[in-house]
Amino acid sequence: MLTPLKDKTVVVTGASKGIGKGIAKTFAAKGAKVAVVARSLTKAEETAVEIRENGGAAHAFEGNVADLESMKRVADETAGVFGGIDVLCANAGIFPNAPIEEMTGEQWDEVMNTNARGTLYSLQACLPFLKKAEYGRIIVTSSITGPVTGYAGWSHYGASKAAQLGFMRSAALELARYNITINAVMPGNIMTEGLEGLGDQYLQAMTASIPLKRLGSVEDIAHASIFLASKEAGFITGQTIVVDGGQILPESLEAMS
Numbered sequence: 587m588l589t590p591l592k593d594k595t596v597v598v599t600g601a602s603k604g605i606g607k608g609i610a611k612t613f614a615a616k617g618a619k620v621a622v623v624a625r626s627l628t629k630a631e632e633t634a635v636e637i638r639e640n641g642g643a644a645h646a647f648e649g650n651v652a653d654l655e656s657m658k659r660v661a662d663e664t665a666g667v668f669g670g671i672d673v674l675c676a677n678a679g680i681f682p683n684a685p686i687e688e689m690t691g692e693q694w695d696e697v698m699n700t701n702a703r704g705t706l707y708s709l710q711a712c713l714p715f716l717k718k719a720e721y722g723r724i725i726v727t728s729s730i731t732g733p734v735t736g737y738a739g740w741s742h743y744g745a746s747k748a749a750q751l752g753f754m755r756s757a758a759l760e761l762a763r764y765n766i767t768i769n770a771v772m773p774g775n776i777m778t779e780g781l782e783g784l785g786d787q788y789l790q791a792m793t794a795s796i797p798l799k800r801l802g803s804v805e806d807i808a809h810a811s812i813f814l815a816s817k818e819a820g821f822i823t824g825q826t827i828v829v830d831g832g833q834i835l836p837e838s839l840e841a842m843s
């Protein structure tokens with residue numbers, strides 16, 4: 587059994603919906619105090635209210651991970667409300683479709699600025715507080731797309747998700763001296779509003795390509811994040827956990843039968 591997260595403060599970026607909301611709710615259910623971060627304060631507040639109505643501790647913050655000053659404000663205010671920061675879940679991310687032949691520099695930059703630079707800024711903003719924690723934990727939400735697999739139309743997204751892992755490995759070395767670990771969860775296809783938007787045909791094709799024959803749940807990702815945030819995971823740093831129902835395993839459709 588993992589040591590309870592009671593009295594630990596967790597900053598979750600991109601927590602107003604999807605995987606981040608699942609992470610925020612699951613950490614809160616385990617007794618952690620949760621800073622719910624998104625660009626829309628109204629939406630972040632909805633998640634925070636839901637957590638408080640279920641007996642958890644949560645506070646909503648308006649923050650843009652692509653803006654360092656905004657994230658510094660979030661970190662300062664979180665520490666002001668909850669007394670410190672122990673865990674950062676750098677989860678916020680975007681995945682717009684853009685075929686290479688049509689992709690503009692602006693589209694590339696938007697994805698890289700949110701997904702890759704946003705990971706750096708979230709970490710930089712929270713670092714002064716993580717250094718003061720008994721043990722600091724950073725969990726990055728990467729993806730199988732990019733580091734392991736490819737998907738036509740998401741080359742910039744794949745590049746940003748692979749960039750997060752390259753960043754993480756060097757960050758692990760820099761942060762070890764502060765007893766801070768950094769690891770990544772690599773989700774496969776997780777049932778979220780964002781994924782739902784890709785349509786029924788996409789969802790059916792995806793489900794068929796997953797050996798466990800279901801899409802993942804946001805809780806599947808949250809549970810991996812909670813393990814990496816635990817005291818018991820303290821000797822693990824710079825590593826990844828693929829949470830995909832076996833999706834990256836088959837060499838061919840034949841291998842699925």
Ligand code: NAP
Nearest residue numbers: 600602603604605624625626650651678679729775776780
């Ligand atoms: P989602 O449902 O679209 O939610 C994205 C969240 O991020 C929202 O709360 C959004 O709120 C926030 N956000 C977006 N841009 C932001 C910014 N610049 N600053 C702060 N918050 C921002 O996405 P999701 O599917 O849960 O994905 C979450 C993470 O999991 C992403 O990193 C994604 O790459 C990764 N992932 C997802 C899947 C999947 O199957 N869903 C698979 C692999 C990896 P605002 O718009 O209000 O800011």
